[in-house]
Amino acid sequence: MVGLDLARDWEILSAARGDPTAGLAAHELQQILQRIGGRPIPLVAQARLEAPLFRLSYGQGEKDGFVWRIGPSEVHIDGDTPRGLLYAVYSLLEALGCRWVAPGKAGERLPSATLFSLAAEEAREAPHLPGRCLVIGHHAFLRDVDDWIVWAGRNRLNTLFIHATDESLALGAVSARHWQFRKGAALALARERGMTVEYGGHGLAGLLPRRLFRTVPQAFRFDGTRRTPDHNLCPSSVEARDILQRNAAAHFRAYPEADVFHLWADDIPGGGWCACPACREFTPSEQALMATNAAAEALESVNPKAVLSFLAYHDTEATPARVAPRRNVALLWAPRMRCYAHAADDPACPANTPHYPVTLEKQIAHFAGARAAPTRVFEYYLDAILFKSLLPPLPSVIQSDLRFYRRAGVHTVQALMTGPRPWVVPELNAWLFSRLAWNPDQPVEPLLRDFCHSAFGDQGADLLGYYRALEAAYALALDIVPEQRHLASGGFWESPRNPPTDMGDPALAPAEVLLRKAHDNLAIEEWVRRAGRHLEAARAASYPAAWEAERTSYHLHHAWLSFDLARVQLLAASQSGLGAPGAKTLLQEAYRQLGLVLAWGRTHVLDRRHRAHFRLQHHYFWRLRLNQIRGRYFAGRLRRFLIRTADFIRLVWYALQLRHAFDRD
Numbered sequence: 221m222v223g224l225d226l227a228r229d230w231e232i233l234s235a236a237r238g239d240p241t242a243g244l245a246a247h248e249l250q251q252i253l254q255r256i257g258g259r260p261i262p263l264v265a266q267a268r269l270e271a272p273l274f275r276l277s278y279g280q281g282e283k284d285g286f287v288w289r290i291g292p293s294e295v296h297i298d299g300d301t302p303r304g305l306l307y308a309v310y311s312l313l314e315a316l317g318c319r320w321v322a323p324g325k326a327g328e329r330l331p332s333a334t335l336f337s338l339a340a341e342e343a344r345e346a347p348h349l350p351g352r353c354l355v356i357g358h359h360a361f362l363r364d365v366d367d368w369i370v371w372a373g374r375n376r377l378n379t380l381f382i383h384a385t386d387e388s389l390a391l392g393a394v395s396a397r398h399w400q401f402r403k404g405a406a407l408a409l410a411r412e413r414g415m416t417v418e419y420g421g422h423g424l425a426g427l428l429p430r431r432l433f434r435t436v437p438q439a440f441r442f443d444g445t446r447r448t449p450d451h452n453l454c455p456s457s458v459e460a461r462d463i464l465q466r467n468a469a470a471h472f473r474a475y476p477e478a479d480v481f482h483l484w485a486d487d488i489p490g491g492g493w494c495a496c497p498a499c500r501e502f503t504p505s506e507q508a509l510m511a512t513n514a515a516a517e518a519l520e521s522v523n524p525k526a527v528l529s530f531l532a533y534h535d536t537e538a539t540p541a542r543v544a545p546r547r548n549v550a551l552l553w554a555p556r557m558r559c560y561a562h563a564a565d566d567p568a569c570p571a572n573t574p575h576y577p578v579t580l581e582k583q584i585a586h587f588a589g590a591r592a593a594p595t596r597v598f599e600y601y602l603d604a605i606l607f608k609s610l611l612p613p614l615p616s617v618i619q620s621d622l623r624f625y626r627r628a629g630v631h632t633v634q635a636l637m638t639g640p641r642p643w644v645v646p647e648l649n650a651w652l653f654s655r656l657a658w659n660p661d662q663p664v665e666p667l668l669r670d671f672c673h674s675a676f677g678d679q680g681a682d683l684l685g686y687y688r689a690l691e692a693a694y695a696l697a698l699d700i701v702p703e704q705r706h707l708a709s710g711g712f713w714e715s716p717r718n719p720p721t722d723m724g725d726p727a728l729a730p731a732e733v734l735l736r737k738a739h740d741n742l743a744i745e746e747w748v749r750r751a752g753r754h755l756e757a758a759r760a761a762s763y764p765a766a767w768e769a770e771r772t773s774y775h776l777h778h779a780w781l782s783f784d785l786a787r788v789q790l791l792a793a794s795q796s797g798l799g800a801p802g803a804k805t806l807l808q809e810a811y812r813q814l815g816l817v818l819a820w821g822r823t824h825v826l827d828r829r830h831r832a833h834f835r836l837q838h839h840y841f842w843r844l845r846l847n848q849i850r851g852r853y854f855a856g857r858l859r860r861f862l863i864r865t866a867d868f869i870r871l872v873w874y875a876l877q878l879r880h881a882f883d884r885d
Contacts, residue, residue: 222290222341224316226257227334231264232274241302241414242278245309249274249297252313257334278305284378285346288312290338300346303414307376311343319674320374322646323367329674345659349622351416351596351632352657353379357603359882360642360830362394365406368637373413375654380410381418381634383482386426389875390882391833392487392605392638393421397883407477419475420482420529424511427467427483428453428460439463442496451492452485455510456499468515472522480527480550480596483515489707490535505532505540509549516546524548527593532583534707539582550593551583553630556600557707557723560612561699563620571700580628594631601649604639606723608841609821609834610776611639611649612694613687615664618652622660633657640833641825645769646675648687672758676766682758689751690777693744697784699737704728712840712875716867719844726788727845731795738792744785748778776820783813783842790849804854810846814838829881836874839867 230253234246246263253261267273272293281300286308288297297312299305310318315338317331354372356362362382369380382403385393399419410417433440433449439460440449453460472481485508486492493499493507502510509530516528529552530536530545537555545551555564555576562569565577584595600606601618625633635653651671655662665684672683704724721728726737755774759767790806821834847867851860 221337221339224290224295224336224338225334226253226259226261226336228272230261230272230274231267232261232276233264233267234276235278236276239278239302240412242276242299242305244412245297245299245302245306246276248306249276249309249313252318252330256316256318256330256332258332259334276305276309278302283346283350284376285344286311287342287344289342291341301414303378306373306413307345310374310376311345315339315343319670320371321651321671321675322643323364323371327371327646347376347658348626348660349630349633349657350594351379351634352377352654353381353416353418353596353632353634355381355383355598355602355634355636355638357383357393357636357638358640359390359394359398360639360827361637362398362402363885364642365402366409369406369409369413369415372654373415375651376658377654378414379416379418379632379634380406381480381482383421383636383638384419385421386423388879391640391836391878395880395882397880398885401884403477416479417477418480418482419478420484422484422487423471424464424483424485424508424515425452427464427471427515429463429467432463436460436463441492441494442499444495451488452494452507453511454494454496454499455502455507455514456494456496461514464511464514465518468518469522472519472526476523478526480529481519482529482531482552483512484529484531484533485511485536488534493535502542503538503540504535505538506543508536509540509543509545512549513543513546516549520546520548529596530587531598532579533598537579537583539579539586541586544590545587545592547591548593549587551587551595552598553580553583553595554598555580556606557705559698559700559724560600560607560614560617561695561697563617563624565624566620571702571705575702577624577628584629588629595629596632596634597625597630598634598636600636601653602635602637602647604641605837607639608780608837609640609817610773610780611643611647612698612777613648613691614694615648615652615668615687615691618649619656619660619664622656626660640837641821641827641830644824645766645773646671651675676758676762676770678758678761680758680761682754683762686751686754686758686774689747689754693747693751693777693781696737696741696744696747697781698724700724701729701733703730703733712871713868715840715844715871716847716864719848720841722841725841725845726784726791729791734788734792734795738789741785741788744781748781752778772824776817776824779813779816779820783810783817786810786813787842787845790846794849794853807846807849807854814842814846817842829878832874832877832881836871836878839870839874843867 236242274295276297278299283300284304285300286304288308297308299308316336319329321327354377383393384396386396430449436459437447439457440447441454493504512530519528527550529550531552533554559569559571567573672678786809790810793803825831825834847863851863
C-alpha cells in the first residue's frame with residue numbers, strides 16, 4: 221500500500237506544450253482533485269523546491285499507453301501520447317475511487333477525502349485494441365452528445381462515430397440536420413480528447429439521386445427484367461460512377477471534420493444489386509466494393525488522409541474476392557444477424573460458427589493483402605433497435621467477443637448506441653464495453669462488482685446476482701439457430717400483409733427448434749423472478765434514486781422476456797395447427813404481455829417523439845406478427861381485411877408523427 225495525502229500543498233506541473241489534449245489532462249486532474257480534497261491545487265510552469273508535485277509528461281508515440289508512479293513528494297504521470305497522458309490521469313483518479321458510470325453529473329462518483337491508501341505505487345497499461353469507438357446512433361443520445369463524449373474520454377474510448385442519415389425518418393441513426401446543429405460543440409470536445417471522428421451511414425445510394433432515373437436509367441441497377449431506381453446502383457455504369465464520384469466529393473468536402481467516412485449500401489437483407497450483363501458475374505460484396513472504391517478515389521482527391529469504410533453486412537459478408545480494395549478503404553465487419561447468447565467464435569453455437577469467424581478471417585486476409593486501411597468491427601451491444609427497446613446484460617459475450625477480435629487482428633471495435641429512448645439507468649453493457657475494449661483479459665466478476673458498487677452503492681452480491689440472473693434469462697431468449705439469421709421483409713408499407721422478421725425472430729425457427737424452446741424457455745420465468753429477488757435484496761444497501769431507476773428498468777426486462785416466452789409458445793403451438801387446445805389463450809397472453817411492454821413505454825418514455833418511436837418499433841416487429849396469426853386463424857375474410865387496414869393506418873400515423881421529428885433537440 222502507498223499513501224497519498226491531498227491535504228498537502230500540491231502543485232501540477234504540465235508540459236502541455238500547446239497540445240490541447242495534454243492541457244485537458246492537467247485541467248481534469250486539477251479540477252477533480254480539488255473537488256475531492258476541497259483544496260486548491262495550482263497549475264504551475266515551474267516547480268517550487270520542496271513542494272509536492274504532480275509531474276505530467278508525454279511522448280510522441282502512436283498508442284494510448286501510460287505509466288504513473290507515486291513517490292513521497294512527487295507523482296509522475298506519463299503518457300506515450302497526449303491522449304495516453306489523459307488516460308493516465310483518469311487511471312490515477314480511478315485508483316483514488318473516481319468512476320464515471322454514465323454521462324453527466326448523475327453518472328459521476330467522486331470520493332470526498334484527503335488521505336488515500338492505494339494498492340500499488342505504480343500502474344503501467346496499454347490498450348489491447350488500438351481503436352475503441354462509441355457510435356451515436358439516435359436522437360435520444362445525440363441530444364446529450366456532449367456528455368457522452370466526456371464520458372467516453374473518461375472511460376478511454378478514443379473514437380466517436382456519428383451514425384447519420386439524410387432520410388426524414390431518422391429511426392436507426394441520427395438526423396444529419398440535427399448533427400449540423402450539434403456538431404460545433406461536440407467536435408470541440410472530441411478533438412480536445414484526441415478522438416478519431418467518424419461520420420456517415422447508409423448513404424451510398426443517395427449519391428445517385430433517384431430523380432435521375434428518367435434521364436440516365438443506365439446508371440441504375442438491372443433487377444433481371446428491367447432497370448429500376450429502387451436500390452443502390454449499377455457499379456459497372458460509367459454514368460453511375462461519374463455521378464457517384466462527383467457527389468461523393470461534395471459530401472466529403474461538406475464534412476471536413478471526419479477522419480473516417482461511411483457510405484454504405486441500402487440497409488436491406490439482399491437483392492439490391494445489379495444483374496446487368498456487365499455486373500451479373502460479380503457478387504453483392506464485389507459490386508459494393510466496386511462502388512466503395514469509386515467513392516474512395518474521390519475521397520483521396522479531397523482528403524488524402526481520410527478513410528472510407530466498406531461494410532460487410534448481410535449479403536456483403538462474403539469476401540469480394542475479384543475486387544481489391546483501395547488503400548484508403550477499411551473493412552467494416554458488422555455481424556448483425558449473429559447469436560448474442562454466445563460469443564461470435566463460440567464453437568457450441570451453430571448460428572455463429574463457423575460462419576462468422578471464417579468470413580471475418582477471409583475478409584481480413586483479403587484487405588490485408590491489398591494493404592488496405594486497418595479493419596474495424598461494428599458491434600451491437602448497445603443497440604436497442606436490434607434488442608427492441610432495451611439492452612440485455614452481455615458481460616460474458618462482450619468479453620469473449622473482444623478477445624476474439626483482438627486475436628483476429630481487428631484495429632477498432634465500435635459499439636452502436638441506438639434505440640427509441642434514452643437510458644433510465646447506467647447501462648452495464650456500455651461501461652463494460654469501455655473497460656473490456658481496453659483490456660479484454662480483465663476478470664469480468666470484479667468489473668461487475670465495481671459497476672454495482674459505483675452505480676448503486678451496493679457492495680454485496682445482490683446486484684451481481686441480479687445481472688447474472690438476467691444474463692441467464694436472455695441467454696435462453698436470444699439463443700438462435702442458423703435459420704433465424706435471415707431477415708424477411710416485403711417493405712414498410714407491405715408489412716401488414718407480410719410482417720417483417722428481425723434477428724432471432726422465432727417465426728423463422730424450424731418446428732423442432734420452436735418445440736424445444738417452448739419447453740426450455742420456461743426456465744426464463746424463474747430466472748426473471750430470481751433477478752427480482754436479488755434486486756429487492758439490494759434495496760437497503762443501494763442509493764435510493766439509482767435503485768428505483770433500476771427497478772423501473774427491471775419491469776421492462778420482465779415484460780420483454782415474458783412477451784418473448786409467450787410468442788415462442790404461441791408459434792410452437794402453431795406447429796400443431798392453431799386449432800390445438802389453448803392456442804387462442806396463448807395468443808391472448810402474447811397480446812397481454814405486449815401490452816405491458818407498451819404500457820411501460822407510455823409511463824417511462826417521456827419525450828413524445830421517443831414514445832411514438834417506441835410504439836412504432838413494437839407494433840412493426842411484434843404486433844403485426846400477432847395480428848397476422850389472429851387474422852389467419854381466428855378471423856374471417858372481412859375481419860382480416862379490417863385488421864390489415866387498421867395496421868396500415870397506424871403505420872401511416874406513426875410515420876407522419878416521426879417524419880423530421882428528430883431534426884432538432
